Amino acid sequence: MNGFASNAPSAGVLELVRPDLRGFGGYKSARTEALRGDVWLNANESAWANPADADAVCRRYPEPQPAALRAALAELYGCTPEQLLIGRGSDEAIDLLVRVLCVPGRDAVVISTPVFGMYAVSARLQDAPLIDVPLRDTAQGFLPDLAALADAALAGAAKLVFLCSPTNPTGHACALDEIAGLAGRLAGRALLVVDEAYVEFSDVPSATALLARCPNLVVLRTLSKAHALAAARIGVAIAAPELIAVLRACQAPYPIPAPCAELALAGLAPAALAQTRQRVERIREERSRMHEALEGLPGVRRVYPSQGNYLLVRFDDADRAFATLLSTGVVVRDQRAAPQLGDALRISIGNPEQNERVLSALAVREAAA
Known part of the structure; x- marks a missing residue:
């Protein structure tokens, strides 16, 4: 277990929730009532569809947690529906976790930069102290110092530790035994949140396999990346059912628009999933080709080696490389303001034609130099 051993007192996951939110019922919307009828006059909705709404999908409020979509996502991710909360991308789950777990001004959040910026944004909005245990730039890539993460969380009275795996923007994925060891160190003291937005592109399996033995583990998944549904904003948190219930109580009444739920459900049909798997494999092949x-x-x-659908690249002159790509219509992510990445750009893996444009532009730049 990577040298980790749990020495924290055991505690139910609900003991980590803010005391004032334990048992909080949240807002009871018209769609949460278990009522049956054929004339619905309980939610002040329009009796007529909007002229632009040909299928009359949008005149009524949607299901807060669409049952069919929830079941399909649970099957996809290997959990039960009760372990899963659907939200507006992973961003909403991150925000909910910080608000539900952290007493403002007291309970800290631990991250490892450079990393996805929403963890720090959500912590700041909640006035949660932010503890940064930077990634280590090694010959194997940027690696998290998991022992230091645990030590910092325990010493700093943290309630949440965010572990992005594969890490955005650096690309490393943590092994399951490493994740289990870190969760064990934090047991009873903090939640370990593993953000798996890019796990479909990784050789490392999902940490959902650890949920049965790591009750303080939360796994975030999304349809935005591998499933090509970024605009639908469908993300999930997977965790102990009692924690999911608290998160739902603190969520907005109608988080999932009906058209987005329908699109996501269609995108999880067998034929669509088969095509998604083929495209993921193509991205992995292109990632290797682009790396070389x-x-x-x-x-x-x-x-840098990457388990995501992107590559982090250091340049002798990152400013010139960014400008050259932009001048040819190719937009990449400028990472130069991020800690430790003053000379780096992150390049998403596109289709073969798009990737060739990247290579051609950079090759022409060097020839001109």
């Missing part, structure tokens, strides 16, 4: 090709370009200082 970028490494061979003059002016490229380092290409």
Whole structure:
């Protein structure tokens, strides 16, 4: 278990929730009532559909947690529906977790930069102290110091530790035994939140396999990346059912628009899933090809190994590389303001034609230099 052993007192996951929110019922909307009828006059909805709503999908409020979509997502992710909360992308789950767990000004959040910025944003909005245990830049890539993460969380009275795996923007994925060991160190003291937005592209399996033995584990998944449904804003938190119930009580009444739920459900049909798996494999192949090709370009200082659908690249002159790509219509993510990444760009893996445009633009730049 990577040298980890649990020495924290055991405690139910609800003991980590803010005391004032334990047992909180939240808002009871018209769709949460278990009522049956054929004339619905309880939610002040329009009796007529909007002229632009040809299928009359939108005149009524949607299901707060669409049952069919929840069942399909639970099957996809290997959990029960009771372990799963659907939200507006992973962003909503991150925000809910910070608000539900952290007493403002007291309970801390632990992150490892460089990393996805929403963890720090949500902590700031909740006035939760932020503890940063930076990633280590090694020959194997940017790696988290898991022992230091646990030590910092325990010493800093943290309630949440965010572990992005594969990490955005650096690309490393943690092994399951490492995640289980860290969760064990934090047991009874903090939740470990593993953000798996890119796990479909990874060789490492999902941490949902650990939920049965790690009650303080939360796994975040999304349809935005591998499933190509970013605009639908469908993300999930997977955790102990009692924690999911608290998160739902603190969520907005109608978080999932009906058209988005219908689109997501169609995107999880067998034929769509089969095509998604093929495209994921194509991205993985292109990732390997791009890694090798970028490494061979003059002016490229380092290409980091990645388990996501992107590559982090250091340049001798990142400003010029960014401007050159932009001048040819190619937009990449500028990482130079992020800690430890003053010379780096993150390049998403596109289709083969898009990837060739990246390589061609950078090659022309170096030839001109």
